[in-house]
Amino acid sequence: MKKTPLRMCIACRSELPKKEMLRIVRDKQGNISLDFTGKAAGRGAYICDNPDCIAKCVKNKLVGKALDVSVSEDTYIAIKEAYDKKQS
Secondary structure, eight states: OOOOOEEEBTTTOOEEEGGGEEEEEEOTTOOEEEESSSOOSSEEEEEESOHHHHHHHHHHTHHHHHHTSOOOHHHHHHHHHHHHHHHO
């Protein structure tokens, strides 16, 4: 039997199956975006598919810490908007 890969949320630090989480990816050019497929190339960080975790991520600027890169406020706004759009 194959093990289900677990990933840790950068906001709440809980471990969940990879398929239940959203992936935030930094590509080779340094662009950061939400990866809804989970297969985009680049360095990834995972976050729960939960509005509270998204809000905590934006408020505490956790993406920059997780991906070891400077992230602008506009990028955090874009992440929140992409998540909100997906929920609609």
